Amino acid sequence: MKKLKVYIADDHTLFRKxxxxxxxxxxxxxxxxxxxNGKELLTLIKNEVPDVAIVDLQMPIMDGTETSxxxxxxxPEVKIIILTMHDSNKFILHMMDLGVHAFxxxxxxxxxxxxxxxxxxxxxxxxxxLVASVLRKNVTExxxxxxxxxxxxxxxxxxxxxxxxxxxxxxxxxxxxxLFLSENTVRNHRVNIMEKVGVRNIVGLVKYAYExxxxx
Amino acid sequence: MKKLKVYIADDHTLFRKxxxxxxxxxxxxxxxxxxxNGKELLTLIKNEVPDVAIVDLQMPIMDGTETSxxxxxxxPEVKIIILTMHDSNKFILHMMDLGVHAFxxxxxxxxxxxxxxxxxxxxxxxxxxLVASVLRKNVTExxxxxxxxxxxxxxxxxxxxxxxxxxxxxxxxxxxxxLFLSENTVRNHRVNIMEKVGVRNIVGLVKYAYExxxxx
DNA sequence: CGAGGGATAGTATAATTGTACTATTTTTGT
DNA sequence: ACAAAAATAGTACAATTATACTATCCCTCG
Numbered sequence: 276m277k278k279l280k281v282y283i284a285d286d287h288t289l290f291r292k293x294x295x296x297x298x299x300x301x302x303x304x305x306x307x308x309x310x311x312n313g314k315e316l317l318t319l320i321k322n323e324v325p326d327v328a329i330v331d332l333q334m335p336i337m338d339g340t341e342t343s344x345x346x347x348x349x350x351p352e353v354k355i356i357i358l359t360m361h362d363s364n365k366f367i368l369h370m371m372d373l374g375v376h377a378f379x380x381x382x383x384x385x386x387x388x389x390x391x392x393x394x395x396x397x398x399x400x401x402x403x404x405l406v407a408s409v410l411r412k413n414v415t416e417x418x419x420x421x422x423x424x425x426x427x428x429x430x431x432x433x434x435x436x437x438x439x440x441x442x443x444x445x446x447x448x449x450x451x452x453x454l455f456l457s458e459n460t461v462r463n464h465r466v467n468i469m470e471k472v473g474v475r476n477i478v479g480l481v482k483y484a485y486e487x488x489x490x491x
Numbered sequence: 492m493k494k495l496k497v498y499i500a501d502d503h504t505l506f507r508k509x510x511x512x513x514x515x516x517x518x519x520x521x522x523x524x525x526x527x528n529g530k531e532l533l534t535l536i537k538n539e540v541p542d543v544a545i546v547d548l549q550m551p552i553m554d555g556t557e558t559s560x561x562x563x564x565x566x567p568e569v570k571i572i573i574l575t576m577h578d579s580n581k582f583i584l585h586m587m588d589l590g591v592h593a594f595x596x597x598x599x600x601x602x603x604x605x606x607x608x609x610x611x612x613x614x615x616x617x618x619x620x621l622v623a624s625v626l627r628k629n630v631t632e633x634x635x636x637x638x639x640x641x642x643x644x645x646x647x648x649x650x651x652x653x654x655x656x657x658x659x660x661x662x663x664x665x666x667x668x669x670l671f672l673s674e675n676t677v678r679n680h681r682v683n684i685m686e687k688v689g690v691r692n693i694v695g696l697v698k699y700a701y702e703x704x705x706x707x
Numbered sequence: 708c709g710a711g712g713g714a715t716a717g718t719a720t721a722a723t724t725g726t727a728c729t730a731t732t733t734t735t736g737t
Numbered sequence: 738a739c740a741a742a743a744a745t746a747g748t749a750c751a752a753t754t755a756t757a758c759t760a761t762c763c764c765t766c767g
């Protein structure tokens with residue numbers, strides 16, 4: 276059985292270091308490296324390609340979505356396991372589209388992490404209950420995929436900037452003043468973001484921001 | 492040097508188990524136990540009182556604030572270290588008032604965790620840069636403590652329930668219908684919550700909910 | 708060069724949230 | 738049993754957000 280090289284990217288040092296310890300204790304893992312964010316992870320991969328990359332969804336500098344996209348494009352041989360706190364359907368579907376290989380909530384048992392690592396290394400995909408339930412929901416409810424204008428949420432820089440300021444509890448008027456824009460422009464951006472991420476109001480935006488790591 | 496018993500409560504199993512491993516590797520720590528939430532932690536403590544309790548701020552069932560309050564009241568000899576992702580001034584000040592002994596962001600180095608554990612065990616309080624900066628801000632800005640109606644945010648069950656539903660992207664009308672309450676009542680609760688937690692709008696509420704672990 | 712995406716800005720209207728109060732009933736703690 | 742806190746419900750008005758459009762300018766990619 277081939278020994279595995281595993282890299283992990285997570286901005287919470289304590290969690291990351293503890294995970295490094297845990298990973299080192301797994302039998303089939305020969306090499307573990309860690310990175311604070313997506314950018315650092317990509318640098319690591321550039322030097323030496325791992326078998327598996329464990330990526331936190333919420334990270335500053337380069338978040339899990341962006342990081343995964345780049346890894347899939349540049350190093351399709353690397354298997355990606357996404358770690359997340361939130362079991363948001365939207366994300367899981369979108370990330371599955373991107374081509375990641377497993378989803379784990381941060382509250383899974385170490386056992387399951389180990390199983391997931393071996394599964395993606397050997398069989399390309401790790402199917403757990405989380406993913407299964409999302410797929411089932413997607414099939415039965417069809418809410419997300421059916422929404423006519425649904426696009427995976429890829430926000431522009433301007434949109435991220437405005438989303439960030441919304442999360443600072445500013446109104447559109449205040450954001451306009453701060454960015455030297457018309458209140459109307461800001462409002463239009465807000466509406467565009469809401470449509471992109473598929474939420475009905477500002478509450479949904481803030482939640483998205485937390486889940487996507489726009490605010491940390 | 493006295494060996495230490497340390498308990499940790501965190502709802503993310505992976506993180507918690509990894510932390511248990513890490514803690515066991517520290518020299519002065521003789522005993523480590525873990526709990527999924529505050530309630531479980533209190534049960535553990537009831538059986539055997541630890542030297543240090545490490546408590547995650549965001550937990551379901553019984554969050555860090557409530558747990559800490561109870562530990563301080565019932566077992567004042569237990570030193571409490573709060574783990575949090577967000578360096579929100581409001582919380583840190585409030586928790587310091589409650590009588591917790593250290594604050595660590597989840598992105599601290601394992602070294603610092605070790606130092607913090609020994610410090611609270613020996614000297615009652617661990618002063619790090621995070622706490623220092625909050626105290627400094629509090630002195631120079633005085634924003635929080637000065638706010639006339641500022642009360643530490645202790646929400647009632649009803650308020651938590653409504654906050655939770657607000658975070659489901661429901662409007663006051665919808666919440667009223669769901670809970671068989673007048674829209675006005677729900678609005679009043681919302682306003683009360685906003686005042687309690689010291690925010691200006693619904694965005695602040697959602698952020699509070701995330702930070703306080705009302706939504707997970 | 709032309710199409711499309713992104714950023715800008717506008718109008719108009721409906722719905723919801725935010726502010727500021729009063730008031731009654733129920734529950735809880737001492 | 739009494740006081741305090743919590744939950745309930747209301748009115749009135751201001752401010753902001755939500756919905757649904759049109760339109761122009763700029764930049765980039767094929």
